[in-house]
Amino acid sequence: MNSVGIEATNTDKRPVRENNKWSRLGKKLISQRYLQAMALLGVIWMIVFNYIPMYWITIAFRDYNIVPHSVNPWVGLKHFKEFLNDDNLGYVIRNTLGMSALKLVIGFPLPIAFAILLNEVRSTFFKKSIQTISYLPHFLSWVILGGILANWLADVGIVNKILMALGWIHEPFSYLAEPSYFWTIVVSSDIWKELGWSAIIYLAAISSISSELYEAATIDGAGRFQKIFNITLPSIRGTISILLILAVSGILNSNFDQILVLRNQLNEPKSTVIDIYVYQVGIVLSRFSYSTAVNLIKSVIAFLLLLGANSVTKKLNDTSLF
Amino acid sequence: MFSMNRRTSGEVAFDVLNNVLMLIVCFLTLYPIWYVLVNAFNDGTDAMRGGIYWWPRLFSLDSFRTVFHSTGIMTAMGVTVAKTVIGTVVHVFFTAMVAYAFSRRELIGRKVYMLIGTITMFFGGGLIPTYLLIKSLGLIDSFWVYIIPAAFSFWDMIIFLTFFREIPDGLEEAAKIDGANDFKIFYKVIIPVSMPVVATIALFHGVYQWNDYFTGVIYMNNADLQPIQTFLFRVVAASSTGASAMIAAMPSNVSKAVTSQSLKLATMVVTTAPIVFVYPFLQKYFVKGFMIGSIKG
Numbered sequence: 098m099n100s101v102g103i104e105a106t107n108t109d110k111r112p113v114r115e116n117n118k119w120s121r122l123g124k125k126l127i128s129q130r131y132l133q134a135m136a137l138l139g140v141i142w143m144i145v146f147n148y149i150p151m152y153w154i155t156i157a158f159r160d161y162n163i164v165p166h167s168v169n170p171w172v173g174l175k176h177f178k179e180f181l182n183d184d185n186l187g188y189v190i191r192n193t194l195g196m197s198a199l200k201l202v203i204g205f206p207l208p209i210a211f212a213i214l215l216n217e218v219r220s221t222f223f224k225k226s227i228q229t230i231s232y233l234p235h236f237l238s239w240v241i242l243g244g245i246l247a248n249w250l251a252d253v254g255i256v257n258k259i260l261m262a263l264g265w266i267h268e269p270f271s272y273l274a275e276p277s278y279f280w281t282i283v284v285s286s287d288i289w290k291e292l293g294w295s296a297i298i299y300l301a302a303i304s305s306i307s308s309e310l311y312e313a314a315t316i317d318g319a320g321r322f323q324k325i326f327n328i329t330l331p332s333i334r335g336t337i338s339i340l341l342i343l344a345v346s347g348i349l350n351s352n353f354d355q356i357l358v359l360r361n362q363l364n365e366p367k368s369t370v371i372d373i374y375v376y377q378v379g380i381v382l383s384r385f386s387y388s389t390a391v392n393l394i395k396s397v398i399a400f401l402l403l404l405g406a407n408s409v410t411k412k413l414n415d416t417s418l419f
Numbered sequence: 420m421f422s423m424n425r426r427t428s429g430e431v432a433f434d435v436l437n438n439v440l441m442l443i444v445c446f447l448t449l450y451p452i453w454y455v456l457v458n459a460f461n462d463g464t465d466a467m468r469g470g471i472y473w474w475p476r477l478f479s480l481d482s483f484r485t486v487f488h489s490t491g492i493m494t495a496m497g498v499t500v501a502k503t504v505i506g507t508v509v510h511v512f513f514t515a516m517v518a519y520a521f522s523r524r525e526l527i528g529r530k531v532y533m534l535i536g537t538i539t540m541f542f543g544g545g546l547i548p549t550y551l552l553i554k555s556l557g558l559i560d561s562f563w564v565y566i567i568p569a570a571f572s573f574w575d576m577i578i579f580l581t582f583f584r585e586i587p588d589g590l591e592e593a594a595k596i597d598g599a600n601d602f603k604i605f606y607k608v609i610i611p612v613s614m615p616v617v618a619t620i621a622l623f624h625g626v627y628q629w630n631d632y633f634t635g636v637i638y639m640n641n642a643d644l645q646p647i648q649t650f651l652f653r654v655v656a657a658s659s660t661g662a663s664a665m666i667a668a669m670p671s672n673v674s675k676a677v678t679s680q681s682l683k684l685a686t687m688v689v690t691t692a693p694i695v696f697v698y699p700f701l702q703k704y705f706v707k708g709f710m711i712g713s714i715k716g
Contacts, residue, residue, distance in 0.1 A: 126527060131601035132520050139517030140532050142571045143539055150544020153551050217437055229702055230445045236694050238630030240648050244655040244687050245451050253469060321433050354633060379547040380637060392545040
């Protein structure tokens with residue numbers, strides 16, 4: 098048949114061509130040996146620090162033995178089944194979703210409002226100064242903020258002094274020791290720290306709106322609020338929707354650094370989120386396999402949420418996150 | 420001006436209210452920091468009576484003097500400075516170097532290398548697998564645990580890469596004709612013309628290194644190698660029995676004007692001061708970096 102003939106000619110020529118190809122590749126590799134070395138150092142780093150930990154996820158399906166060089170027998174889904182029967186499951190998930198939902202409902206709209214109102218400030222100097230001040234807390238560590246909060250919220254702290262002076266409470270108490278206040282403290286301190294910083298992206302979106310739109314609206318006699326609701330908000334709708342979808346898909350994440358600083362044994366019923374539970378069970382109690390299994394469940398759900406978020410953005414904006 | 424003349428009373432009211440609101444936001448942002456400051460500069464025993472809101476009542480530098488004389492605090496401060504300086508230099512140099520190699524289109528295997536990196540943006544090992552890796556590398560209780568696992572970031576690499584692609588090829592060609600190898604081109608030609616992006620990534624990583632406390636909490640049991648943020652975490656965190664740790668860090672001949680609380684506040688001030696001082700000057704880089712990051716991410 099025809100194809101046989103073609104194959105025959107091909108096999109005849111292949112060795113020469115292959116030789117040529119390989120020697121050319123070899124020469125090219127040698128000529129870019131410095132470049133390859135630079136690239137491979139990065140690849141090796143990623144293999145060690147990203148891919149080896151991915152391999153270690155397998156201990157979720159095994160019984161990890163802390164004794165070095167011992168075998169870690171496969172146990173299938175044992176740890177996952179254990180998680181489903183874990184008494185802590187309920188409150189850990191409730192705390193995670195509860196704080197995320199509060200952050201979404203209160204913490205998400207505030208930077209938008211702040212950006213819009215800041216944009217309405219007429220004096221450029223005043224505007225720049227407020228901006229600079231509002232970013233500052235973002236650069237403080239949660240340890241420092243945790244120290245400030247512990248100081249303010251202690252029974253001898255300023256919050257009790259103010260509330261007692263106002264007559265709202267009659268005896269001081271320690272807010273961080275009271276579980277029912279924990280979510281409020283987490284959400285409001287997060288807003289305090291990130292309000293200005295989260296507004297940057299909206300300010301950038303607002304600054305790219307054509308000024309002609311506003312001028313035309315002014316000529317038509319539109320007031321400030323009309324301009325905000327009819328020009329500014331619709332123009333940044335795309336930015337808002339992308340960030341909202343990202344925020345919704347990150348609902349299983351918590352601010353680990355923040356909660357680790359603010360939690361204590363007394364507020365535990367309201368402060369233990371999935372990430373803290375993984376840390377507590379894994380590092381503190383050394384139950385490596387179980388902790389990895391819990392984290393794996395979380396990661397899989399979070400990844401599915403992100404995929405979902407991506408397809409929603411695609412439909413809404415014709416652009417996708419990835 | 421034309422527009423000023425046409426401002427209605429409603430507009431003026433809006434402006435006034437808006438400016439007042441903005442001032443309140445600024446006050447709420449700055450006051451907690453100010454409160455720590457005035458209390459740290461007050462006599463510790465006197466501060467326990469409370470009521471210091473605007474200005475120190477009994478000005479005293481004793482808490483700060485104690486901080487600067489405490490070997491424990493000063494050692495931790497030294498670790499933080501060392502890890503910030505070394506960590507930032509290593510991170511920027513290493514990440515930029517890999518980015519430069521990845522930015523060259525003739526690099527054989529470039530697509531595979533990029534794929535290897537892209538996967539790391541979506542999948543990771545998580546806390547315990549990473550802990551097991553660090554342990555098996557022998558990095559626990561070693562200073563390098565702050566540096567090597569933070570030496571590279573694929574996100575930062577993409578920011579560098581985007582910048583490097585904009586550099587005109589002519590620069591590299593000239594160096595190549597002079598016989599320079601690719602590594603030499605990278606640090607003699609590319610780095611000097613990339614200072615804006617180098618500064619941005621350096622600032623972000625510097626702040627990360629300065630503020631990071633968790634690496635110390637999880638991997639460092641040697642008190643001589645813990646950074647100041649980890650020390651503060653162990654003292655400040657609501658879960659810890661902070662006062663005793665703070666008292667342990669106090670020299671024995673400490674003045675009566677110093678309490679564990681005032682010492683804590685003074686340490687917080689000393690820890691935060693460098694960031695607050697450099698912040699106004701570097702602010703524009705922070706914002707620039709945020710924008711590059713968010714466009715790319």
